[in-house]
Amino acid sequence: MTKNLTLIPSEKMQEVLYKLFLKYKFTDAKAKLMAEVFADNSLSGVNSHGINRVSPFIKYVEEGLVKKDAEAVKVESFGSIERWDGNFGPGIINARICTNRAIELAKSHGMGLVALRNTNHWMRGGSYGWQTAEAGCISILFTNTKPNMPPWGAKESRLGNNPFIISIPRAGGHIVLDMAISQFSFGKINEYKLRGEQLPYPGGWDENDELSKDPEKILSKERGLPIGYWKGSALSIVLDMLATILSAGNSTSKIGLNEHETGISQIFLCIYPEIFHDQNLQEKLLNEIIDYTHNAEPIDSENKIYYPGERALQNKAKNLKDGIPVSKEIWQNVIELLG
Template identity: 55%
Template structure:
């Protein structure tokens, strides 16, 4: 089943307006959700929307709240998200980071007390469209064991790195777990095995069974001990820079909210955009010239498959889970 981007956005706006969103906020929030599905990230697009509404109903997400400036150190600012909608807080924080980068050459906007930002890559694309290089990350609830442990003590803390390029921006969006919880849920719903072992089952065995990993709550970090260490440091930086919650504090809450995020920007125009274009083009060509393992599968740079999926879904419509689509229509 496929639907148009416009139809998805319109239905999401309808629901959001029923939950006291202003027209402007509803349009932007719905657009961000729909764009995630358009780009093929269904786990943080339409599929996540019913949970987002549940969080509003439970009071974790404050519909009318706006982020407020807490402290300013020139190019570095601390903001309080006041538990507002996570994607709107993140979008406005990235806008502010872009503004500061255009003024100072580089910037850091650290955001505390916010909600799930949905797809982190959204804000990398946002920065690249403004000709900015960006590094962004968030912390989460403890949803992954540290390397060598069995109890969840670290988050899968998505990291986003983006570089603008006329021929297609380079945007890396990666969780610290080999597969994000959202991605594993997609495989579970389709009753399909993961391409590679993504975690342990309840008996401590490595498995491709997404459902078994979700039940055991034991995904493995990328790079094993290296991903575990990176998760710890990203969480620490998010908390320290924003003066917000670290993973333990978030884990003490009844659900995942009041998280901390960081948006770092560099003004690529000031840093010589033609040079950046030359280097990125050369690097992309060099990487794609590698002999593929499978002859019919091309080598992709970070963000390339997103662009292809975006165009396909624009032309054919966005594929949706019919059960979830019906849930949204019923809201």
């Protein structure tokens, strides 16, 4: 562990965050839920969307961009499809509400979709993938963001890195894909910056329009590199289109008109696989694919091949035992906010 990191027990992190959110006048239930989600994100090895996001979140609350007493409400219903308005409430609370509703719709209809507008950052999108998998549902979830990636071949950022999640329930360990459409999320880039490290692969463009591994240069321009180059650029565009038209909400272009990222649009799609009445077959097929993938010979004999979500489970087990590695600077900022 590097000298600028400290180990924080999960229970302590959750307790500190719970008290912090109470201090900022969130209800007991909301304070408890947000503390659990922020801490669990870090426990799973995703500080970039866990503890590292707490101070910026509090700043949004102080500036009135996150309305602590507001939450998502249903505004239109079309059978198994619904539109909700987040009323600029906390992103975690709104996402939990809409994920729960998509699960309910899926268990009633086989499939359910909730389109949410006017919400705030949901932090780690994978949280809601794990939530749906625990409820026995397959999910496809995504959000748009402020512009932070250039369309392929352009200089200016006009696309969002639009995080995309797919989860599949499995008795032997859920499968959860959680990825930004940029090569690295900006939270992850900032994590490398905090550690004083270069990215392992190019993650965006610098001021000279050159691809760079330097997190400071990428963050200064906010021009992330799309996954798959032109393919990621196209995927970002269509995810933004779907989130916008299904929710009747803001597109990345509208979000970019604001000084801060707020009023974003999100999609929560759930499928209930038990309607097929062949759970044993589904488990067998999933294990067949995982075994086939696991058995591929790694290029580096020291490495192991993982399925999506497997490392998150390993991180969780390790961090529960040893404590969560956290930037000393980030943790001190949180303690100072608590006063």
